[in-house]
Amino acid sequence: MTTPQIEVLGRALNPIAEMGTRERAELILSRFENVGGLERGSEYSTSVLDTDTAVVVYTVDAEIEGTGVTTELELHIGEPVGVEDDFVLPLAAYPAAFSDGENVRRMMNGVEHEPTDES
Numbered sequence: 001m002t003t004p005q006i007e008v009l010g011r012a013l014n015p016i017a018e019m020g021t022r023e024r025a026e027l028i029l030s031r032f033e034n035v036g037g038l039e040r041g042s043e044y045s046t047s048v049l050d051t052d053t054a055v056v057v058y059t060v061d062a063e064i065e066g067t068g069v070t071t072e073l074e075l076h077i078g079e080p081v082g083v084e085d086d087f088v089l090p091l092a093a094y095p096a097a098f099s100d101g102e103n104v105r106r107m108m109n110g111v112e113h114e115p116t117d118e119s
Helices: 021-029 101-109
Strands: 002-004 006-008 011-013 035-048 051-064 069-078 081-083 086-088 091-095
Touching: 021 035, 021 051, 021 069, 035 069, 035 101, 051 101, 069 101, 091 101
Parallel strands: none
Antiparallel strands: 002 086, 006 011, 035 051, 051 069, 069 091, 081 086
């Protein structure tokens, strides 16, 4: 996910950059119904756009729409990386039963940023 990096008086202003990982997770989850029980799990560091980036893994229970069945999801929420005029926020979510953390790390290592051309 990218979001603009706005500077006022030489200071970057963007709510995403000022939030902690839990606040970012809660913001993302607020867009969905039937999720709850956000719990912080492990933390690791990985390279995103050639920047060493801290990533926190959270678990949350979510209902599969229309089924009434609940499953545990893992959310990987990274620290935003400043690139040109943007912040890049590395994040991923998947059913915890898939144990897909290593693929998420590889995905984050492969993130590319192409700024929009607004000429």
